[in-house]
Amino acid sequence: MAKDTKDMILATALDMFSQNGYAGTNIRELTASLGMVKSSLYKHFESKEAIWNTLLDEMIAYYHARFGSPERLPPIPESLDELREMTMRMVSVTVHDEKIVKVRKLLTIEQFRDERARDLATKHFLTGLEEMFTRIFAGMMDKGLLRRDDPAMLAFAYTAPISALIHLCDREPEKTDGAMAKIEAFVRFFIKDNTASSVESES
Amino acid sequence: MAKDTKDMILATALDMFSQNGYAGTNIRELTASLGMVKSSLYKHFESKEAIWNTLLDEMIAYYHARFGSPERLPPIPESLDELREMTMRMVSVTVHDEKIVKVRKLLTIEQFRDERARDLATKHFLTGLEEMFTRIFAGMMDKGLLRRDDPAMLAFAYTAPISALIHLCDREPEKTDGAMAKIEAFVRFFIKDNTASSVESES
DNA sequence: TTGACAAGGGACCGTTCGTTCTCTATAATG
DNA sequence: CATTATAGAGAACGAACGGTCCCTTGTCAA
Numbered sequence: 001m002a003k004d005t006k007d008m009i010l011a012t013a014l015d016m017f018s019q020n021g022y023a024g025t026n027i028r029e030l031t032a033s034l035g036m037v038k039s040s041l042y043k044h045f046e047s048k049e050a051i052w053n054t055l056l057d058e059m060i061a062y063y064h065a066r067f068g069s070p071e072r073l074p075p076i077p078e079s080l081d082e083l084r085e086m087t088m089r090m091v092s093v094t095v096h097d098e099k100i101v102k103v104r105k106l107l108t109i110e111q112f113r114d115e116r117a118r119d120l121a122t123k124h125f126l127t128g129l130e131e132m133f134t135r136i137f138a139g140m141m142d143k144g145l146l147r148r149d150d151p152a153m154l155a156f157a158y159t160a161p162i163s164a165l166i167h168l169c170d171r172e173p174e175k176t177d178g179a180m181a182k183i184e185a186f187v188r189f190f191i192k193d194n195t196a197s198s199v200e201s202e203s
Numbered sequence: 204m205a206k207d208t209k210d211m212i213l214a215t216a217l218d219m220f221s222q223n224g225y226a227g228t229n230i231r232e233l234t235a236s237l238g239m240v241k242s243s244l245y246k247h248f249e250s251k252e253a254i255w256n257t258l259l260d261e262m263i264a265y266y267h268a269r270f271g272s273p274e275r276l277p278p279i280p281e282s283l284d285e286l287r288e289m290t291m292r293m294v295s296v297t298v299h300d301e302k303i304v305k306v307r308k309l310l311t312i313e314q315f316r317d318e319r320a321r322d323l324a325t326k327h328f329l330t331g332l333e334e335m336f337t338r339i340f341a342g343m344m345d346k347g348l349l350r351r352d353d354p355a356m357l358a359f360a361y362t363a364p365i366s367a368l369i370h371l372c373d374r375e376p377e378k379t380d381g382a383m384a385k386i387e388a389f390v391r392f393f394i395k396d397n398t399a400s401s402v403e404s405e406s
Numbered sequence: 407t408t409g410a411c412a413a414g415g416g417a418c419c420g421t422t423c424g425t426t427c428t429c430t431a432t433a434a435t436g
Numbered sequence: 437c438a439t440t441a442t443a444g445a446g447a448a449c450g451a452a453c454g455g456t457c458c459c460t461t462g463t464c465a466a
Contacts, residue, residue: 005443005444018315019315019316020226020316021224021226021227021312021316022227023223023224023226023227024224024225024226024227024316026422026423026424027423027424027425028422028423028424036443036444036445037444037445037446038424038425039425039426039427039444039445039446039447040443040444040445042424042425042426043442043443043444044443046425047424047425048423048424048425105315108311108312108314108315109224109311109312109315111311111374112221112222112308112311112312112373112374113222113223113224113227118374118375121374122371122374122375125367125370126367126371150392153388153389153392156364156385156389157360157364157389157392157393160363160364160366160367160368161359161360161363161364163363163367164328164329164363164366164367165363167328168325168329170315171314171315171321171324171325172321172325182359185356186356186359186360189353189356189360190360193396208413208414229452229453229454230453230454230455231452231453231454239413239414239415240414240415240416241454241455242414242415242416242417242455242456242457243413243414243415245454245455245456246412246413246414247413249455250454250455251454251455
C-alpha cells in the first residue's frame with residue numbers, strides 16, 4: 001500500500017517536474033492529480049525537496065544498473081546491417097518510452113540548477129552513448145567490419161547527431177517520425193563512409 | 204534613462220531566468236540586484252510575464268537579424284584550413300559570449316513550457332546551423348574542396364557533434380577548454396574524411 | 407513659477423506556496 | 437478484544453509570491 005502510493009507520487013512528480021520544472025510544480029496540483037489531499041503526501045515524503053532527491057537517486061541508480069557495467073553492453077554487431085538495426089531499435093525505445101522521455105526532459109530542465117542532474121545529463125546526453133559505441137566500434141574494427149580509425153572519435157561522430165535528433169523528438173514530439181527517418185538516413189550515410197572495404201586513403 | 208533601466212531589467216532577467224528558470228525567479232530578487240524596489244519595476248513592465256515576452260521578442264528578433272537572411276552568411280571558405288578556422292572562430296564566440304550562453308541556457312530550460320521558446324530552440328540548436336553549413340558545404344563542393352555528397356546530410360553530420368559540445372560547455376563551463384580541443388579534433392577528423400581528393404568509392 | 411509627467415520608494419493587498427497540526431478510519435498485531 | 441501503527445482528510449500556519457496604491461522627487465516645457 002505505502003509502496004504503491006509512494007511510487008505513484010514519484011511517477012506524478014516525474015511527470016510534472018519534467019514538464020514545468022521543480023520550481024514550476026506545486027504540491028497541491030501534484031496530490032490533486034492523484035486524488036489525495038496535499039497533507040497526505042507528507043506521510044510519504046518529508047518535503048518537496050525529498051521527492052526531488054528520491055527521484056534523482058532512482059534515476060542515477062537506474063542509469064548505473066542499465067548502462068554502468070560493461071557486461072550490460074549489447075553484443076557487437078556481426079554486420080553493418082545489424083549495426084543499423086540495433087541502433088534503430090535502441091533509438092525507438094528511447095524515444096517512445098514515456099518514462100525515459102520524461103527523465104531526459106527533467107535532466108534538460110534542471111541541469112543548470114542541480115549538480116547531480118548536471119552530471120547525469122552529461123552521461124545521458126554525451127559520454128554514455130559515446131563510451132558504449134566506442135566499445136562497439138572497436139569490436140567491429142577487430143572483426144574487419146569498419147575501417148580502422150579512432151573508435152572514440154567515430155563513436156562521437158556517430159552518437160552526437162543521433163542524440164541531437166532524440167532531443168528534437170523530446171522537444172517536438174510531432175516531428176518524431178521525421179526525426180526517426182532522418183536518423184536512419186544518417187546511419188546509412190555514416191555506414192557508407194566507414195565500411196572497411198572503402199579503405200583507400202590510409203597511410 | 205528609461206531605456207537604460209529597461210535594458211538593465213531585461214539583462215538581469217535574462218541572467219536569472221537562464222539560471223533558475225522563469226518560475227524559479229522572483230521579482231524581489233531581480234529588482235534587488237539592480238538596487239531598486241520591486242514596485243519601481245512596474246513603471247517599465249506591466250508584469251513578470253511581460254518581461255518574459257519582451258525577452259523572447261528580443262531573442263527572436265536578434266536571431267533573425269543575425270541568421271535569418273542568406274546574405275548574412277559567412278563567405279564560403281577557400282580551403283579546408285579556412286573552414287576549420289572559421290568554424291573554430293564561430294564556436295569560440297558562441298561559447299565565450301556570456302549573453303549568447305545565457306540565451307541558450309534559457310531556451311534549454313524553457314523549451315518544454317513555452318511554444319515560442321521551443322521553436323527558437325530548434326532553430327538555435329539544430330536547423331539554423333544545419334542550413335547555414337548546407338549552403339557552405341554546397342559552395343565548397345562547387346569549388347571542388349569537398350567531395351560531392353548530400354550537402355544537407357554532411358552539414359548535419361558536421362554541426363550536430365559541435366552543437367553537442369557547445370551544450371556541454373554551457374552545462375559544465377570548467378570543461379570548456381577540453382571541449383574546444385575536442386571540437387577542433389573532430390573538425391580535423393571530419394575534413395580528413397571528406398576532402399575531394401579522397402573520392403574513390405563513388406559510383 | 408508653475409504644471410505635467412516620468413521614475414523611484416515604501417506600505418500594503420490578496421493569493422499561493424510548502425508545511426504542520428489534529429482528528430478519524432482502517433488494518434494488522436498481541 | 438484492546439492496541440498500535442499507518443494513511444488519509446481538513447483546517448490552518450507563516451512565509452513568499454506577483455502586483456497595486458500613494459507619496460515624493462527630479463526634470464523639462466510653458
